[in-house]
Amino acid sequence: MSTIDKNAVRHVALLSRLSLDDKELDLYSGQLASILAYISKLNELDTKDVQPTSHAIDSLKNVFRRDIKKASLPVADVLANAPSKESDFFKVPQVIEGK
Template identity: 40%
Template sequence: MSVDTETVRRIARLARIRISDEELKPLARELSAILQWVEQLNEVDTENVPPMTSVEEDMPMKKRKDIVTDGDCVEDILANAPAREGNFFVVPKVVE
C-alpha cells in the first residue's frame, strides 16, 4: 500500500497535528514503509498457532492484600504544603 501526500495531510488533520508542506513527502514515504512491513506479516502462516493473551501463559497475577491504611505519613505529606491547619491543607476560597 502506498500513502500519498493528501492522505498524510488528512491523517494529520484528523490527529490535529500541524505538518508543513516540506514534511509531507518524507512522512508519506515513512508511512508507506510501515504499511509495507505490516503487509509482510500477512505472509506468516498462523494457521495452527493458538491466540495468546500474554507472553507467559501460566504466570499467575501478583496480588496484594486489600488492606485499608492511613499511610501513617501525615507529616511527610504536609511538609511541602504552602499552608496547613492541623493535619489539613489550607487552600484559597474559590466560591463566594
C-alpha cells in the first residue's frame, strides 16, 4: 500500500492542474493520509478466494443503447452555465499545443 506524502500530493495536484501552497500541501497530505489509513482497514479482509470485479453489480453485463438519435440540448442551455462564451463556443484561456 503506497502512502500519501507531500510529494505524492504535489504530483497529483499538478496532474489536476491545482496550485497548492506549502500550508495546503501539509493540510491535504495529512487529511488524505488519514482517509487512506481508514480505508486500508479493508486490507485486513481475506480476499484470497474472491474474484476481482470492476463493477458493484457482478451479474449485470452487456447494457447497450440502440443507435437512435435523441434531441440534444438547445445551445443556449448548453452555454447557460459557461463562465465565458463567444458566439456558440465555450471560451477558455488560450491553449496552444506545445504549452
